[in-house]
Amino acid sequence: MSRVITYAEAICEATDQCLAADANVYLMGLGVPDPKGVFGTTLGLKERHGARVMDMPTSENAMTGVAIGAAIVGMRPILTHQRLDFALLSIEQLVNQAAKFHYMFGGEASVPLVVRMVIGRGWGQGPQHSQSLQAWFAHVPGLKVVMPATAYDAKGLLIAAVEDDNPVIYLEHRWLHGTKGEVPEEPYRVPIGEARRLREGEDITLVGISYMTIEAMRAAEVLAGHGISAEVIDLRSLRPFDAETVIASVRRTGRLLVADTGGVTGGFGGEIVSQIVERAFDRLICPPRRIGLPDIPTPTSPALARHYYPRAGDIVTAVMEMLDRGPVAMPPADGPLDVPDPGFTGPF
Amino acid sequence: MNPSGVTAVSAETALALYRTMRRIRRVEEAIVERYGEQRMRCPVHLCIGQEAVAAGVCQALEGDDQIVSGHRSHGHYLAKGGDLKAMMAEIYGKASGCSGGKGGSMHLIDRAAGFLGATPIVGGTIAMAVGVALAAKLRGETGIAVAFFGDAAVETGIFHESLNFAATHRLAVLLVCENNLYSVYSPLSVRQPEGRPIVALARGHGITADALDGNDAEAVHVAALDAVESLRAGDGPVFLEFATYRWREHCGPNLDNDIGYRAPEEFEAWLSRCPIATHRARLLNDHRVEEGVLGDLEEDIDKEVRDAFTFAEESAFPPAEEMSTEIYASESR
Incomplete structure (x- = not known):
């Protein structure tokens, strides 16, 4: 067990x-x-x-x-x-x-x-x-x-x-x-520099960084309901960065979306997209997309922050555009948007 | 420090101090003489005029004591027993250099000698010496750690953070401030408040501290011996401020009195207090060392320095593939 x-x-x-x-x-x-x-x-x-x-x-x-x-x-x-x-x-x-x-x-x-x-x-x-x-x-x-x-x-x-x-x-x-x-009880090592495929798919590669991997998995579930098969890769390491795993995936799916917890401008998503463009351009069906934070310092009020952080719905919307499909309705979020789960009540 | 002329150390120790200082001086004078050849292609921060601090402190240390330094580190490296040939080869950018040619004058290291490294971000290595002392405490080891830094380092946050932590844990770290009055060309008067001596900063952190003449090798050495004894007894960190003076320009081989940031009278006054000339006179007059003994010693040093430069010049440059090695330590535990 x-x-x-x-x-x-x-x-x-x-x-x-x-x-x-x-x-x-x-x-x-x-x-x-x-x-x-x-x-x-x-x-x-x-x-x-x-x-x-x-x-x-x-x-x-x-x-x-x-x-x-x-x-x-x-x-x-x-x-x-x-x-x-x-x-x-x-x-x-x-x-x-x-x-x-x-x-x-x-x-x-x-x-x-x-x-x-x-x-x-x-x-x-x-x-x-x-x-x-x-x-x-x-x-x-x-x-x-x-x-x-x-x-x-x-x-x-x-x-x-x-x-x-x-x-x-x-x-x-x-x-x-x-x-x-x-989590096994005994000590074990996850090699630094190896990404992991969390979900297999054929239509698009979603690369998640840190928490955005969770949002990417949610998005993949929603997309599956619309007949879209998304592969999800958890990057895990940024340096060294496992470009080979991402490239091999995009070579199969032909599409790439990177979901990062950080800012888009000068962010790590840009590095991933650049590597794909340089090394797998011939396999790309459509331009890659980056999901991340806008060029704005983080606002504090929940009324502002709800527009600041990307969520699974943003990934779904972007993917539908990449596949030339119409917008889809996201299932409503359960609970407030500024906590990881309803059990989280602050203060930090 | 010895107005009565009474010597504080044995003739043997005094001779060792002289040898260390004279060797540092000769090495750096040779750099001055040959820097214009454009074969030493990295910045050099010479410590000519400040040799007594390096010599006096390092003479008080044991083999398992470890030191770190900053940009002006040649003297500390040599005084702690760092390999001269490897240092010169490093300055010449050769593969046989102490850092394989990847560091240059500002990144000297000799682990075997207990010279743990020098880096040129002012104040940056002070915390590392404190970390070495923390490691010794956690492991129950006896060695002490020494950080050499200048008067500008006491203006950094990391200096105060390091002293606060060292004092809190009563770590065996010796903090050696060489106060040469200038941060590049900026005098103390534009950087630190009048009437607040540097040594007061250390005392403010609850650290035993003293301010001494840094051009008197014997006084430096005696103070360092006292500090080391206190450190080995577990009495917490010690701070020593030494007044001294850099003769040459901040960076490079030249004199720079012509550019007008320091008064000629000030320079002349410090020149007349040369730590090596003063100590040499003391060896002859107080320690009764024969002139011939000093002459032989100086000849030996001159030859060693010539050989080190020859070694550096004749050593091979690192091959191109060396550029992309050693970015990471390849072995995991």
Whole structure:
């Protein structure tokens, strides 16, 4: 009988197993040992692993440098930020230092570091508590970037990230923490840099990034009701990016839509579309499409945010246009649009 | 620091300090002499005039102590025992360089010597030294970590964040500030408030701190020995500010007094307080070292430096395929 746990519990279990397996692993982050345990992802770890599970001062940049220094001498730190927006204070250490150390010192030093950052949407998180800036990190050689969308991948990618000898940015979407999935109890690894096909289809390839994979799966279900067979690929890793899996899929379906949690302009969807255009242009039946955020800072009011975030319906509408089909009515959303599920009542 | 002329260290230690300083000076003078050949094709930040800090501090360290530095790192690298040939080859962009030619003067490393790396983002490596000290604490190891940085670094956020954390966890990290009065061409007066000494910042973080003459190698060394003893006893981080002066331009081989950002009188005054000349006189007069001993030592250094430049010049450039290697560490644990 497979076991079902939440995405947050999967992160916690992966961290627990990494701490138990290797005395060089340590976990640090604001609020890590507090009663809420970073959305439940660090609960109980302090009690089990003591000094290697630490709170920290509100010093994101220096704590990243501390982690880099510790990593160079053989520790394997996991640094956790409750929002990606807070981690922006550490861009200097991540981009100038962690990403470059192995290369600029000719392989003499490596930085086995995992930096967890939480992205999100809705519940009035607004312009400084929810940004999906994965394209920034994916732009930097020397970093790896993963964005698990399922509980299974949340655990497997975190263990793989901790065991990787390079700095890995691990982006988790706030709306995924409560999602459930089958997760084996024993430690396992999901290889960094491999996408996964979640649903087979013939008419179009939908590439989902992080939470938008969930919306893409919903869209595929609706499309199936209209006789459209959509293939859904969960990208999982942005750097390295598994272009081959996407290209092989588009070569069969002839159509591509990328659904990203981040902004469209300069976003990672543009990279995926570019690779397809460069390498599979002859197979494209129609121009590829990108679904993502508009060129607008995130508004806070639910009255504004409802027009800001793309949902499954936007994917369905775009796909119908790509197939020269008329618009379809989406089933009404169950509950408010600014929460992941009716059980979510804030405050953060 | 020794107005009475009483020496604070043994003749043997004093001679070692001299050798380290004189070696750093000779290396950098050779860079000055040959930079115009256009074969060292990277920025160089020379520490001529500041050698006593590197020598005095590193003389107090053990093999398993680890140091980091910033853009002006040649002296720290050499004083900690970094390989001279590998450093020169690195500056020449050769495959035999300490970073395989991928780093240049601003990215020196010698793991075997405990020189953990230097990077030129001001303040950026201070946190790394604190991280090395955190790792030592978590593992129950005894080595200490040292960060070298300049007076401008204390203006960065990461400096204060690092000191706050080091003090909170009482980490064994020595913070060495070389105050040479300028951030590129900007004097302290336009960067930091009058009447607030740098050392007060460290004390404000609850860290044991002292301000000393950075051109007196023996004074530096004695202060570093005290600091290291305190660090090894687990008494928390120590901060030392050393007053010193960069003779050459911020970046490059030349003198730059003609461009007018510092007064000739100021420059002349510091020149007359050359850490190496002062220490040499002390060796002869106070430590009774024979002139011939110093002469032999200087000859040895000169030859070693010549050999290092020859090695660098004769080494091969990295092949083109090296450009795209080592972007990632390939092995997973």
